[in-house]
Amino acid sequence: MHGYDPKEIEEKWQDHWQKSGIYEAKDFSDLPKYYLLIEFPYPSGDGLHVGHIRSYTAMDIISRKRRMEGFNVLYPIGWDAFGLPTENYALKTGKDPKVVTKENTDTFRRQIRSLGLSFDWSREINTTDPKYYKWTQWIFLKFLEKGLAYKAKIPINWCPKCKIGLANEEVVDGNCERCGAPVEQKEKEQWMLAITKYAERLDKDLDEVDYPDRVKIQQRNWIGRSEGVLIKFDDIEIFTTRPDTILGATFIVVAGKEDKFTGRFVTNPATKEKIPVWEAEYVMSDYGTGAIMGVPADDERDMEFAKKYKLPIVEDYQKAGFEDFGKKVTKYRLRDWVFSRQRYWGEPIPVIHCSKCGVAPVPEKDLPVELPKVEKYQPREDGESPLANIDEWVNVTCPKCGGKAKRETDVMPNWAGSSWYFLAYLFNKEGFASSASIENWKLQIENFRHFMPVDWYNGGMEHTVLHLLYSRFWNKFLYDLKLVPTSEPYKKRTSHGLILAENGEKMSKSKGNVVNPDTIVKQFGADTLRLYEMFMGPFEQAIAWSEDALVGPRRFLERVWRLKTKVAKGQTLDTDSQGLTLMHQTIKKVSDDIESMKFNTAVSSLMIYVNTLDKKNKISQEEFKTLILLLAPFAPHITEELWLLLGRKDSIHIQNWPTYDSKKLIKDEIILAVQINGKVKANVLVSRDQSEEEIKTMALALPEVNKWLKGKKPERVIVVPRKIISIVT
C-alpha cells in the first residue's frame, strides 16, 4: 500500500473534471437553480493571492454541497481586467495592456485550476474582450437614450507635474501617487450617470435583501437619505431636518470657501426678526440647498460658529410645528456618478460629436467601438485621453447627417464592466458573440429568469459601497426596461476576513511578505491548502498566515487516507449504535456549519470524527462513506480518489449529500440511577426503546438491589422515564 501523495491524484482529477464537465451549469434545467458568485478577480501581475483562495474555497464548498443536494448550480469565474495597475505597467514598459492582461489571466487561470475549484469554465468572461465590452457599451447607449447619461463640467484631480487626471485612489493625502506633487482641481467636461434618480429605491430596497447589517448601514450612509423641510428666509431657501427649531434661528449660513459676513440680512419667517447672512466652509454646497439656518442652542457647529463671530444665541425658545413655515422634502447625499476617464485602458464611450447634430450615439450595428492601438499610453499634455492622438480613429462621419464628426475619446471607469457581469455569465455562447441589439439581449431572458437573482454573493468589505451600489443601480435600470427579471441582483451578501502576513501586517510585494500559493500547492497539495484556509479561523475575521499550521490539515488528510485499510469489506460490518450517533451528529454539525459559514468548526468536527474512527479496529462501509462524502466539498481530490478505491464508478461530487436522522442524534443507550428509599444505590444501562416492564425487571435483577431487598418484595417500583428508577421497600 502506498502513502498519500497529492501529486499523484490532484492534477489527474482536475483534468478529469474539466473533460467530464460535471461543474457546468445547464441552461433551461428542470432542477431548482442555485447561483453563487465571487467577486471576479482583477488579474494583477502579482498572481493569485492566498486571500482570493479563502473566498473562492468557501463558496466552492457551498457550491459542491448544493450540487450534492440536487441543484443546478452556477458557480462562474471571469476577469475584471480593465484598470489602473495594468495601464500603469504599460506606461512604464510600453507593453500593450492587452498582452499584459493575457499573460496575467493565463497565470491566474492556471493557479485557480490547480486548486480544484468547481468553477464553470465554459462561461469564463473577460471585461476587456471586445465581445464583452460591446454589451457594456450597449448598456451605456440605453442610459443615453433614457437621458440618464449626460455631460457636465466637473472638477477632476489634476497632477500639474505629470499632466494627467488622477483617479481618487491615485491621490494619497492630497498628493500625486506617482510623483508626489500636490494635486489640483481642474474643471473638465465629464460624462455622468444619473444614479441619484435611483437613490430612493437603492435605499428602500435594502429592506428586501439579506446583507449583513454593517453592509446595509454603509450603503445607507453613502446614499445619505434625510427627511427635512425647505424654508424660505426671503429669497434664500434653506434645508433643515429640524424645522421645529426655527424660533431659535439667529443667522443663515450659505456654503462658501471661507467664513465671512455677506453684509445682508433676511427675515426669519417665524420670529419676523432680521438676521444676518454668513458664508462658511462647514456648509456643503451640494447637500440640501447649500444653505442652512443657524440654531446655536440646538446644534454644536452652529454654537461654535456663533461664539466665534459673536452672533446672537437664543437659549429658550418654543418649538414650532413645521408644517407652518415650509414644505416637506427628502434629500440625498448621493451624487451622480462621474463616468468618464481621460485614459487608455477602458471601454471607449460609444458616442460621436458632430458640430451640426451634437452628441450622436454610435449605431448598435457598429458596436463594439474597439480600443485602437496607440504608440503611447500617456495622457496628453492637455489632459485628454491618448486616444485623442489617433486621427484616423477620432475622425469619422456623423451617423446622423453624414458630415465630418469626431469620436468621444474618454473611456469608462473600471467599475463599468463589473456593474453587469453577473448577467454576462448567463448569456449563451452564440448570444454573447452575436451583435449587441435588443433582440439578441431578449434571447437571453429565459436564462436570466432561470438563474437570477444571484442567491449568494461573497466578497470583500472594501467593495460593499461602490461596486454593490453601482451594480444594483445598473440592474434596476435594466429591470425598468424589462431587460432583467428582478429588481435586486443579489439575494444574499456575505464577506470574508483578510489574510495577513505571518507578523500581522498586510501582505504586499514591497514588504516581500506575500505567500505564493504555487509553492504551498507543490509542497502540501491543494486539498491541504483549501482545508487550512477553512480551518485557520472564523471566516469573517482577519487572520495571520502561518506556514507551520499547514502541517495539521496535511496530517489529518494522511489519517483519512490510512483509514481506508480499516474499512470492512462489503456489508460484513454494521455500524454500532455509538458509531451511528456520532455519524449523525457529524452530518448535522458539518451541514449546519457550512450554511452559516463556520467552516473552521465544520473541519474540527470532521477531525473529531476521524479520531474516533481511527481508534476502532474495523470501521463499516457506511461510516467511511459518510466521512468522505462530508469531506468532499473541502478536499475534493483525495475524496474522489478514495471514492474510486471503494469501487464506486460515478464522481463523488455528484452523489447525494448525507442526511441525518434526528432520532439518532442522541445516544441510544442511557444510564439510569436506581434509588432505594430515596437514596441512589446503583446504576443500570438501558436502551431507549426498552419498555417500563423490562427496565423494572433489569433493575430488580441487579446484585446491589438484591442485597437491599434481602429476598423481600418491594412495596413500589416507579420508573421516571430517562431519569431514575425508584424502589420503595
Ligand SMILES: [Zn+2]
Ligand atoms: Zn504626478
Ligand SMILES: [Zn+2]
Ligand atoms: Zn451630424
